[in-house]
Amino acid sequence: MASPRVSEHRYRRRVQFVEVDSARIVHFSHFFRYMEEAEHALWRAAGLSIATRGDGFGYPRVAASFEYHAPLHLEEEFDVHLRIVKITRASMAYACAVSRDGERIATGGLTVVCVTRGEDGRMRSAPFPDDVRNRFEVSAEAGA
């Protein structure tokens, strides 16, 4: 019997020293890494690994964005809530909310596409392999 499809994931993390800039807040570029860490945790929760499958498929990012509402500081713990908001034949979009003790810190989005590499080494769009596609579904909150 198959395990249920995955549509969202909550990932908890602590701010590390190297992520904090000279204004004593987390540098804005790190939120994109937090979002990606949460994405890979979501794939692991689905029984998959985004990058070490060795099946020739890859998942490059085609769009990424964040809006910043409040700063994060050194050693604070925070949550990254990632939801799948759209799945097409060869792409997937996530919505991301970063919060600290329920306070909204940042909201973002990430779109990835499925590709294979041709013999010339160039990446080409390809449908998700079934064993990947069958593990995910759009979050019920997505229309909210």
Add this chain to the structure above:
Amino acid sequence: MASPRVSEHRYRRRVQFVEVDSARIVHFSHFFRYMEEAEHALWRAAGLSIATRGDGFGYPRVAASFEYHAPLHLEEEFDVHLRIVKITRASMAYACAVSRDGERIATGGLTVVCVTRGEDGRMRSAPFPDDVRNRFEVSAEAGA
């Protein structure tokens, strides 16, 4: 006599090894750092330093985004073209185009706000100081 206001800047850079991921392309998070490097180069071109003024003003980022059109690879040289597309009393928005030998690699945007820190250490929105505001203007291409 004042030097002309600055509205855009071209910044040239080479891809470094640590910026390349296991798919052998520049990790998407680094484009945000390239965009910020270009922003600080633009401020230097205007005779300013974004972070070491010691005047109590800071310029946190409130929005950042990129769309990725083609990959960058190890040791490639590329250009970051940053233009000011909007200036308000207390915020500034940039448009960013990353290219390699004229090929479009990525296009992005960044919005920063001007703040001061109150006695409680919290950041509050504030109008740009005159010696900063008077150095910048919106790029003529902005409406294009």
Add this chain to the structure above:
Amino acid sequence: MASPRVSEHRYRRRVQFVEVDSARIVHFSHFFRYMEEAEHALWRAAGLSIATRGDGFGYPRVAASFEYHAPLHLEEEFDVHLRIVKITRASMAYACAVSRDGERIATGGLTVVCVTRGEDGRMRSAPFPDDVRNRFEVSAEAGA
């Protein structure tokens, strides 16, 4: 009654995608960040925070080194074992062992000094404050 002094700490971590280079192994520079993450976890275990005390003291690094014995790969879990091997009036030295399932991955060292900032903004060596010094002791394994 005071809690026992801290002399070592074990810190567990998973390799993240951005830490892996184009040779598909963790980039050597990240081991220094892993060591520092373990150091700050050790300070937290001692009831302290290395960087947000606001007491005017800082702990810059004066020496850091690693020898690499075997590679770490994407999403692998690993352990960082940090031990205090020397404490002087104004400095502390750690030995660090990174392992994966008991296999030796890398061994390193880190020396930090205690400083205060003078009115001119320059850092000057200073004895550890008592409430910091009294929380640490040299690891019994240190002579091994």
Add this chain to the structure above:
Amino acid sequence: MASPRVSEHRYRRRVQFVEVDSARIVHFSHFFRYMEEAEHALWRAAGLSIATRGDGFGYPRVAASFEYHAPLHLEEEFDVHLRIVKITRASMAYACAVSRDGERIATGGLTVVCVTRGEDGRMRSAPFPDDVRNRFEVSAEAGA
């Protein structure tokens, strides 16, 4: 006629915002990246690329160290002087000096080995290929 062998390289760089930590100095981990940037610039000066040769050889790091003498600050320009101090059949060692306007900032070392990947994907020590080995020599200063 062959161009002269390369034994050292001077690499100039500006401190970027993301490299500065909350103590307003360059984070110690970035010096290892500066050293590697200088190494790759040295290889380019020798007409080589360390990582994109596609000849099956790789150059993982087996040891890296730095001692820190004075801090680097935001937007400062600095020099990285890298010298080859030892070459064996399958390894090469560099000495590195980071300075700012002649002031000594940090001194370090890096040892890399030459490897090939076997059919099982494991890296094995291998002699440098001739077209690499013939491009380098030990710096005359090395004995100093």
